[in-house]
Amino acid sequence: MVEEKSFQDYYPEENSHCYGCGSLNEKGLHIKSYWDGEESVAHLMPKPYHIATPGFVYGGLIASLIDCHGVGTAAAATCRAEGRAMDEEPRLRFVTASLKVDYIHPTPLGVQLEARGKVKEVGKLKVSVSVEVSAKGTVCARGEVIAVRMPESMKQK
């Protein structure tokens, strides 16, 4: 049985160092996103030190989860929309133009978080993805990510 590759596993190797989701960042969070039908899904188990106040996850981690999951979903959604394989060269890599997070419910620590993405719009200039983060079935945060193609100036030569 072949393990399913995440969206982030298809990023170009020279752009796989993101602290949030890069497979080559040894200290990173290694967020991995997959399709689940029309939605995308990622799971993250916060570390004990990712706290806001004892018992709860700090907002920056939730923002990072929404950010990296949204950007990964943008690449995968563009491939789907263009009928393009994820491993077709040049690989697609997006970055965040805009991120909005509404914190709805304090997010408990010690629970695996689930991020579910819905693709709102796949354009030539930008891709919009909404992401809901839940813990044990309770929605804790809702986010909107606007992703754009990584500019040439950010690509490693």
Add this chain to the structure above:
Amino acid sequence: MVEEKSFQDYYPEENSHCYGCGSLNEKGLHIKSYWDGEESVAHLMPKPYHIATPGFVYGGLIASLIDCHGVGTAAAATCRAEGRAMDEEPRLRFVTASLKVDYIHPTPLGVQLEARGKVKEVGKLKVSVSVEVSAKGTVCARGEVIAVRMPESMKQK
């Protein structure tokens, strides 16, 4: 000479564990915010592994900086508005209700980041703060934080 205390140094000890700005989080970022006239300011030197792609800071760190600086500024601004000392009990502690970040320019790694906050509104229900993050004088991101009082359910007993 007495060193100036940051906004976060006045948080109640039992709520000083935030990964972004808590003085008691050994693994945290220790973001510290101060007044600079009417604006608030915080500085952060990203670690080498806080990368998006080689040479640039990942967006989640910038979101965390805006978040913690905005929430700290909300507490300090409320004290100013109410003519209250920062160390008056009960100490004020806010959390993020909403965070918006526009990424304007790729943020270079290896440079100290400066976050400058402007208080937009101090209400009884919420405080709004806008934050600009710059690197070597170039504005890389702009954010808006809506902060609310920490709910009783999040306070450690």
